[in-house]
Amino acid sequence: MANWQNLTAMATRTADRLFGEPVRLSFLKGGLEDPGRPMLDLRAQLHLPGESDVVPSRSNSSFTTHLVGGTGLLIIQKASFNGILKQGDKVRADARDGQPWFEIGTVDANGAGQIVAQISLSTKARPAP
Numbered sequence: 001m002a003n004w005q006n007l008t009a010m011a012t013r014t015a016d017r018l019f020g021e022p023v024r025l026s027f028l029k030g031g032l033e034d035p036g037r038p039m040l041d042l043r044a045q046l047h048l049p050g051e052s053d054v055v056p057s058r059s060n061s062s063f064t065t066h067l068v069g070g071t072g073l074l075i076i077q078k079a080s081f082n083g084i085l086k087q088g089d090k091v092r093a094d095a096r097d098g099q100p101w102f103e104i105g106t107v108d109a110n111g112a113g114q115i116v117a118q119i120s121l122s123t124k125a126r127p128a129p
Contacts (some may be wrong), residue, residue: 005112012113016077016125019045023074026090027083028103042080046102046119048072049087076115085115090122 018042027037049072073090089104105118 003096007053012077016043016045019047019048021043021096022094024083024092024094025083025085026092027086028088028090032090037083038090040081040083042076044077044080044091046072046091046096047075071118071120072102074102074104074117074119077115078109078113078115081115085109085117091119 020075023041023042023046025042027034027039029036033039055113076085077122085104087104087107090101091101091104092101101122102119104121105120107115109115
């Protein structure tokens with residue numbers, strides 16, 4: 001593995017450790033639960049509009065992530081998920097108040113080590129827990 005790949009893998013593991021939270025993926029087909037892709041619980045990053053992720057440091061600065069716009073991001077480490085995430089699938093934020101469901105928008109699985117999907121708060125019927 002090339003040195004940049006090792007560094008990328010280390011950075012994605014660190015970001016997931018700092019910002020990751022438990023989520024449930026619900027895979028849909030034609031608006032219904034897909035029997036060929038059972039629900040999956042894993043750890044992923046959810047970054048939503050209006051939120052700030054702040055990681056304090058020992059120095060005078062800190063690392064802050066700000067997201068602007070109407071959609072959020074779901075970031076999944078490929079090492080923890082070897083399935084296919086599709087537009088229209090759902091993700092539930094298990095550690096957040098009310099365990100809100102979000103709908104998957106566009107999905108980019110071409111990155112090194114990560115799957116990044118745009119998400120928006122789901123206003124449609126929720127998949128079964």
